[in-house]
Amino acid sequence: MSTAQDITPELVTERLRHVVADLLEMNPAELDPDVPLSAYGIDSMTSSVLAGDLEKWCGVQLPPDASLGRLTLTEAADEVVTALARAPRPPQPTKER
Amino acid sequence: MNTPTEATATGASAPAHTGREARTIVQALLARTLGPDADRPMVTALDASGERIESLTPVELDLRARALAAALRETGTAGDRVIVPALPGLDFHIGFLGCLYAGMIAVPVPAFRTAARAGTTTRAERLSAICGDCAPCAVLVSTRQDAEEADADLLPGVRWLSVRQDAPAPETAPLPDAAALDPSATALLQYTSGSTGDPRGVVVGHGNLVANQAAMRDRCEVEPGTTIVSWLPFFHDMGLCTAVVLPLVSGATTVTMEPATFVRDPKVWLRAIAAEDDVFTAAPDFAYDMCVNRVREEERAAIDLSTWRVAVNGSEPVRAATQRRFAEAFQVSYFREEVFSPGFGLAECTLAVSVSPSLEPTVVGLYEREALAGGKAVRTTAADEGVELVGCGPVVDAVTVAVVDPATRHALADRVVGEIWVDSPGNCGGYWGREQESAETFAARLADDAAQAGRTYVRTGDLGFVDEGELFITGRIKDVLIIGGENYFPQDAEAVALDAHPAFAQQRAAAWPLGADDRGVAVVVETTVRDGAELAAAVRAAGIAVAKVLPAAVSVYAVPRNKIPRTTSGKIRRRTCAEQVGTGQLVPLAQWSSRRTGGAA
Structure with missing residues (x-):
């Protein structure tokens, strides 16, 4: 279980790294945190899969037009943390995948 | 004002002797031999240090063209093709106009060695492809010795002829030939740069040349008092129009130098500009970058460019950054940024399609x-x-x-x-x-x-x-790169890659779409850097920068300088480059890919 307090950008980055790697059948270590996810093959469709996973995981409501594909792992993590800070209600507990 | 000719006919400031009313450039030269500047230098060639090699007045150029035309008529008839290489000095002017006087069709080509020697294979291949396409009756060279020593096997059945001929016997056929005064007759074949593998010669009429360059003259206000200073290759549409056609339709004078002179030391071009009043030039974007990179600051301060009125920027994509950088660097030389006139043109339209007006700020x-x-x-x-x-x-x-x-x-x-x-x-x-x-x-x-x-x-x-x-x-x-159904332009990816790391600054790049199933983009960038760690950082930085603007897989390859295949006029051959990378013919110094390399396609 995660709460707004202990969800750090680092944690989101690692979470994202594994989801993206799973989705693309890549080794997580191959993902450079400064490269836009689109370069790894994340398009508008897979981007919404990512956003859905993150929302379930930490309870954050990402903007409906959030296109994570145009962001890097680091930038996407910042986006999530910013969204959490804007809506500091206690996140719903969720199961780990 | 339906045509440029009619437009200028109303201009009171246009004296008839300048050839502004002429319907062909031969007619323009004839008019000039009868005008007040008949005995003043009209074309001047400079050597590699900027010293004058030779000048010709309208009368002298007319005589030389007649002499060559008479010799050509012993070899062929009106309408025959003649290869005119980019000869040094004023030999190209004589050769080109000599063909037209003879009523023949000039075929400008890059300079080549007349004797077969190693290291000229590409040019020899290009030349033989052009000859196969247009079946010329003669090839022009500078001197009689060149003609005698020419390797006959290079072009079987074609006569080699020096542009420098003795004055013809007065009884020879009347010259210029009627075709030289007929706007509907063909003046030259312009072999286009985009077709190095399979040359295609654009059929350019006398009327096309005059109409197109008269429009250029009017847009840029090129006057009899203007001097055109050019280092562009004569076999290229912009070089031919700028150094040969524009001065004849405008009454301007021309100072030329070889492209190698400019490349070796851009100061020679700048000093030649500084030496004249009211100067018109044309050059591709890279030339202005080259001036900034190669002319030191204290040298710039010693050159007065205040007489430079029109600097056409064309034949390559025009970059605002280049113009800004040049204007800033040469502010000490009294250069004004509004001197730049970006333009667009192509050989199929003779040359100019659009050009910014003289002394108006670039949009x-x-x-x-x-x-x-x-x-x-x-x-x-x-x-x-x-x-x-x-x-x-x-x-x-x-x-x-x-x-x-x-x-x-x-x-x-x-x-x-x-x-x-x-x-x-x-x-x-x-x-x-x-x-x-x-x-x-x-x-x-x-x-x-x-x-x-x-x-x-x-x-x-x-x-x-x-x-x-x-x-x-x-x-x-x-x-065009089509990614997710949207069009992206390779120039964009190229510019972003070049700006991403100092190892790629001021270099060339080529981008193209990867295979259809891959939906990505590959970018090759030239560099002079050889340090492995720096190159690794550079290709990664470029890859990330490109990926930020193109939502697709990105591969970046660093290659040594001048390895990106280009056409003779310097345009990047993106597809050839893609093939060379794909087949391993072009070996990168370093590479970066957002996808695993060597694995799945």
Whole structure:
């Protein structure tokens, strides 16, 4: 279980790294945190899969037009943390995948 | 004002002796031999250090052209083709005009060694391909010795002839030939740069040359008091028009130097400009970068460029950053940024289609990258979302441009990206001996042909749009990167890659789409850096930068300088480059890919 307090950008980055790697059948270590996810093959469709996973995981409501594909792992993590800070209600507990 | 000729006929300041009324450039030279500057130098050639090699007056040039024409007529007849290499000094001027005086068709080609020697294979191949295409009767060389020593096996059955001939016997056939005074006759074949593998010669008429360069003259106000200073290769459309045709239709004088002189030391060009009053030049974008890189600051301060009035920037994509950088660097030389006149043109239209007027600031627009990818030009103020595009001016007199959807052949509205189609008195007759291909390129018709009264266009293959009368070029139709159904332009990826790391600054790049199933982009960048760690950082930085603007897989390859294949006029051959990387012929110094390399395609 995660709460707004202990969800750090680092944690989101690692979470994202594994989801993206799973989705693309890549080794997580191959993902450079400064490269836009689109370069790894994340398009508008897979981007919404990512956003859905993150929302379930930490309870954050990402903007409906959030296109994570145009962001890097680091930038996407910042986006999530910013969204959490804007809506500091206690996140719903969720199961780990 | 229907035609440029009529437009200038009303100009009271145009004395007849300058040849402004002439219908062919031979007629213009004849007029000039009868005018007040008949015995003043009209063309001057400089050597590698900028010293004068030779000058010719209109009378002298006329005599030399007549002498050569008489000798040519012993070899062939009017309408025959003659190879005119980019000979040094004033030999090209004599050779080119000699062909026209003889009523023959000049075929300008790059300089080559007359004796077969190692290291000239590519040029020899190109030359033999051109000769195979147009079947010339003669090849011109500088001296008699060159003609005697020429390797006959290089071009079997073709006569080698020196441009320097003794004055002809007075009883020879009347010269110039009637064809030289006929605007509908063919003047030259311009072998286009985009076709190094399979040369196509654009059939340029006498009337095309005069109409096109008269329009250039009027747009840039080139006057009898103007001096044109050029280092451009004569076999190139911009070089030929700038150094040979424009001075004849305008009454201006010309100072030329070899391209190698400029490349070795750009100061020679700048000093030649500084030495004249009211100067017109034309050069591609890279030349201005070269001046900034190669001329030291204290040297700039010693050159006075205040007499430079028009610096046409054309034949390559025009970059606003280049112009700004040059203007800043040469402010100490009294250079004014508004001297730049970006333009757009192509050999199929003789040359000029659009050029910015003399001494007007360049129009630079920032357009939304995403909107451009969808084919719409939408202005933005957010620099990080925008693509900076340089306006190539309004079309020159008597030219009409249509921006067309190539699939439906319907004309598009302003600020919509499409293929640029041109209707111009400079539009040429077609490609030599290729009627089918010519009809497709030179006689294109819009879908609503009835409303067009049979108007035909040259299809440029270039993509662009018109915004408030200004023509903007966004890329080549065949080089477009289609990602997720949207169009992206390789120039964009190239510019971003070059800006990403100091190892790539001021270098060349080529970008192209990866295979259809991969939906990504590859970028090759030239560099002089050899340090492995620095190169690894550079290709990664470039890859990330490109990935930020193109939502797709990205591969970046660093290669040594001058390894990116180019056409003779310097245009990047993106598809050839892609093939060379694909086959391993072009070996990168370093590479970076957002996808695993060597694994799945």
